[in-house]
Amino acid sequence: MNTSEFKFQTSDKKVENLSVTWQTPSNIALVKYWGKSEPQIPKNASISFTLNNCHTTTKIEFTKSQSMPQAEFELFFEGKKKDDFKPKIAKFFKRVQEYCPYVLDYKMTISSENSFPHSSGIASSASGMSAIAMCLMSLEKELNSNLTDEYINKKASFLARLGSGSASRSIEGPLVVWGNHPEIENSSDLLGVKFPYKIHPIFENYQDTILLVDKGEKQVSSTVGHNLMHNHPYAESRFIQANENLKKLSEILQNGDIKAFINLVESEALTLHAMMLTSNPYFILMKPNTLEIINKIWEYREENNSNICFTLDAGANVHVLYPDSEKEDINEFIKSKLADFCQKNQYICDSVGFGAKPL
Template sequence: MEDRSLSREPSPGFSAAACAGSNIAFVKYWGVRKEPPGAGMPLNPSISMTLREAVTTTRVTFRPDSLPERDTLVLNERPGPPEALARVTRVLDEVRRRASLRAPARVMSSNNFPTSTGVASSASGFAALALAAAAAAGLPCAPQDLVDLALMGSGSACRSLYGGYVLWDASFGQEPEANPVRQIAAEDDWPLVDLVAVVSREAKKVPSSQGHLLAWTSPFLEARLSQARTAARIVEKAILDRDFETLCQAMEAEALSMHAVMMTSKPALLYWLPETVAVMQKVRSLREQGGVPCAFTIDAGPNVHVIALPEAAPEVRREIEALPGVEEVLFCTTGGGPRLLEADGPCD
């Protein structure tokens, strides 16, 4: 006979909605642990800035009387692909286990930014999902309570649980009781602008999940990890000191070292296009010859994030938009952490 004290069913329509911003990493991780403890966790710390204008809004509704008796996902007003639904269900299963719930969920999620533009929707998406699902199930919703849930969907999502500037410590998995994510500075402490130069909208042929494992085949991985750990300390201090010049040097060198690992893995990963290099060269020219405070960083793809001081952003944007092959320049600023919504309105 079933012990009903171990499970409870929410009333129909038991739901919550949340929104969360994406983030851009100033110090990135590339390569993950292959064996326990901490299998799948990054080999080095990472530091990111949460973005205000690139937001995912997600509603989670547990429906015990719904048919079919499985989770459903609507993503940008279309049925979510099977691989995305599988990741969402992994998060929801953990929520159900913690809350002793027995009910499928309907998840409706939308981004206010275009896809395949170099802005990571998985970070904002799973941060919003973790908060909305926890709230709908009546679980604690403080950022530190949501880290494990967000990580089940996307590594970078745990950084989007906080606003401003965020450090993810790579020691996670070795000491599970320790919170691996912390805020370095709030969004108002040092406003910066992220100008995303979109040079391609094509999906990556090799997803990051595969690339992380290929990192082990690069002869430069160990040197890169040492450099990234040092860069994390330098970048954290630069953020606290509002030292843009130091941030520029460390951020660009760190991104280039990560791509060196990609280019020397087996098989080699070359995400750059000629337009990628053109944007990088323009940014360096603006800074070194024109004294314009701006610097680049590049994720696993061809699009370039140009970080600038707010007063320089209009000039930088004009210069980047004028380059041949740049399809669009997205404008993002430093944003806050995720929040619950009282209604289905947008996350302003």
């Protein structure tokens, strides 16, 4: 693995103070990764839709100071000091200082907010870490004006991965692959790359309505879940299956076989949770209402010859996926039949998006 291209080269100007704000989206994996090795290297490749409305907005104020042995920062989440988030971000800065030594030269005030509930199975660490990575790259661009936009996105994805694996897929969109895969050009374990082939029109402007079955914090974090794959009896078979599914999905996205898309995406979601059910210690992140929703989706699809389907992240919430052409009917179905299974009837209407943007 060659990481030398991401090392900070030279600074052609001094920057005393800088304030930057980025809005970066969450993403939803269609082919899942579950299991990794250090430093944040996936055991199989994955592909995700970048979302549009589920995002984190992060402002970092950089103030030049004496060089320090470790990154110095204050953290505010939704207006309140959040010291319990600090260890994860401190670990991230420690990992990236080799590539961004300037983090030791500034005091940072990080202010962040989500457009969705934190820790509820929408990838908040993906949007949060990718937003910090983009802010760091804004500072790097000020220090070295020769950086291209392509390099900035590439390095931001590389850095974001060191905070949260799936964050590598939140820099660009609408479809991003993370993990080295023989069928995907330029794919890498070190960063996410845009899906390099032309997709069928049916998958453009795809819709994702996220049903908030449980807005509380998950009982088992993704980090713990990934670690349980190390001695998992089915781990090796799963990694092979995921890479084969990514090859199949690449063809489906290009040829527009939406029935095959539905089958593969739902199978991937259930396989992810099967890995949790069969690890030791075992755990269940689905809730009774998750299963109620899945069954209602299957009934609706059968009765209406619809192309609705679901996927799940590492949590209880259900992502309802469907083509833009069915938006009106499916929104009505969600409102009348599925909202009752959500906490306080809450759900988020989203669609595929195009990645990070400066504010």
